[in-house]
Structures are given as C-alpha cells and as structure tokens.
Amino acid sequence: MSENPPTCIEHIDQERFGTSLNFDFIGLLAVRRRGLRNGNWRRLSLVDRGLFRCAMWVARVRGGIANWKLLAKVLSVFLKLLESHSTRIWIEGKARAEELKRRFEDRRLFDWAPQARGWLTEKCFVFYLGLGYA
Numbered sequence: 001m002s003e004n005p006p007t008c009i010e011h012i013d014q015e016r017f018g019t020s021l022n023f024d025f026i027g028l029l030a031v032r033r034r035g036l037r038n039g040n041w042r043r044l045s046l047v048d049r050g051l052f053r054c055a056m057w058v059a060r061v062r063g064g065i066a067n068w069k070l071l072a073k074v075l076s077v078f079l080k081l082l083e084s085h086s087t088r089i090w091i092e093g094k095a096r097a098e099e100l101k102r103r104f105e106d107r108r109l110f111d112w113a114p115q116a117r118g119w120l121t122e123k124c125f126v127f128y129l130g131l132g133y134a
Contacts (some may be wrong), residue, residue, distance in 0.1 A: 023071060025059040028078075032056070035081030048077045086127075093130025097121075100129075 011060075032052065035041040041049070055074040058065055065071050097120045104110055110117050119125050 023055075023059065023065045023074065024063065025056060026069040027060055028052070028056045028074075031078055032080050038083045038084065040083055044077065044080060050081070052077045052081075089127060090131035091130070092133040093126040095130070096133060097126050 032041065035044075044052070051073060055065060055070060055077075058070070065074065101117070101120050104116060104120075
C-alpha cells in the first residue's frame, strides 16, 4: 500500500523551512516568533505587518483562514518571515547571474567564451555573486 506523494506545500515545509505551514493561529504565531528571532519581522513593510496581524486575528477568531485571496497574500508574508540569510543571498545571486547572462548574450560574449555560461549556473559562483548584494 503506497502512500500519496507529498503535496507541494509539504515538500516546501520539509526541505526549506523546517517548520509547519499551518495557517491556524498556532502556526501563524510560530512563524511570527521565528520572524522576530531571525530579524525578518522588522524588514516587513507596515502593510505586510498589518496584514499578518489581521490574518492572526482571523485565524484566532474563526479557527483558520478560509478566504483564498487573503491566504495567498498571507503566504507571501509567511515566506518572507521564514527566509534565512543564505536564502536572501541566493535570491540576490540568481538575480545578478540572470542580469549578467542577459548582458553577456547582448554583447555576444558566449560566442568566444562559452565557459562563462557554465559559471553563471554554478551554485558556488551564484552564491558568491549574491554576497555582494545581500
């Protein structure tokens, strides 16, 4: 008897964040505490903070979030709170690598230096590019 494969949210939960992705009051409170500990709460805009507090109130009063629009917006704040420093470095590095790739293609650099394309996809180099911007 095989079990069902994990859903996308369960996969994100296990590998990326190491915490539960529950949108009940207890889950949102745990995410807010983690965001306070790692400093991401202060990086949020006032609108995002207010939205998250509103979602916590809705989850406490009603037992969970049923509105899909609110759930989608809260999920984006949820993921911002759970980011780690290395995740931010990785995101900045990928953005910088994409920008360099576009510039190099415009200047036809890959015609005479094809190994540069491999550098822009290498994990260590992308992380190094992100160190200067995160």
